[in-house]
Amino acid sequence: MNRPALHQPFGDAASFRGPAPVAAVLFDRDGTLVEDVPYNGDPELVRPMPGAREALELLRARGVATGVVSNQSGIGRGLLTHADVRRVNDRADALLGGLGTWLYCPHLPDAGCACRKPRPGLVVEAARRLRVTPGDCVVIGDIAADVRAAHAAGARGVLVPNAATLPEEVRRAPETARDLLTAVRRLLAQAPGTGGGGRS
Incomplete structure (x- = not known):
């Protein structure tokens, strides 16, 4: 069975579903945390999305663990390396x-791996590494695959649409927010018992 490729640089919604403890927020990378540059292997092209840094600072201040779960099929396509x-x-x-x-x-869409979103592997593994349960996680992303991966893992999924998000994905999403900072502020406001587990 293919396992998620892991990277840990420093070592080892219109509305949410009501108040609940949130132990971790997991983000999609491209188009959610940073601007989407297709198959980007150049660090100089990385630009944070508006409000991303502030949203993360709010989560850190409340003791909520954070992580990234990202499909990077450019590796499987031969366009990127793991090092990139x-x-x-x-x-x-x-x-x-x-x-x-x-x-x-790193796998191609048709590889049948357990980790490529909308499958739950990345979400489950991120929760394990942050020492929380998937049910206490929220996944924030910009396409339906992010939300579906969250639900498949037993987590909550929130869609933050951008220009690449299909109208049908917005209509079908159970929880949306107009931007990342709004999503995080609403989450923290509606989940007063946040924190616990993991390292943000």
Whole structure:
């Protein structure tokens, strides 16, 4: 069985579903935390999305663990190496102030792996590494695959649409927010018992 490729640089919604403890927030990378540059292997092209740094600072201040779960099929396509992805992740991590874990799937869409979103593997593994349960996680992303991966893992999924998000994905998403900072602020406001487990 294919396992998620892991990267840990520093070692080992219209509305949410009501108040609940949130132990970790897991983000999609491209188009959610940083601008989407297709198959990017150049750290100099990394640009945080508006509000991303502030959203992460709010989570860190509340003791909520953070992580990234990202499909990187450019590796499987021969367009990127693992080292390329790690360099880009390192740059994003530095610009965003540091997240608890970075995981990515390097496989092609038809590889049948357990990790490629919308499958749950990355979410489950990120929760394990942050020492939380998937049910106490929220996954924030910009396409339906992010939300579906969250639900498949037993986590909550929130869609933050951008220009690449299909209208049908927005209509079908059970939880949406107009931007990343709004999503995080609403999450923290509606889940007063946050924190516990993991390293943000």
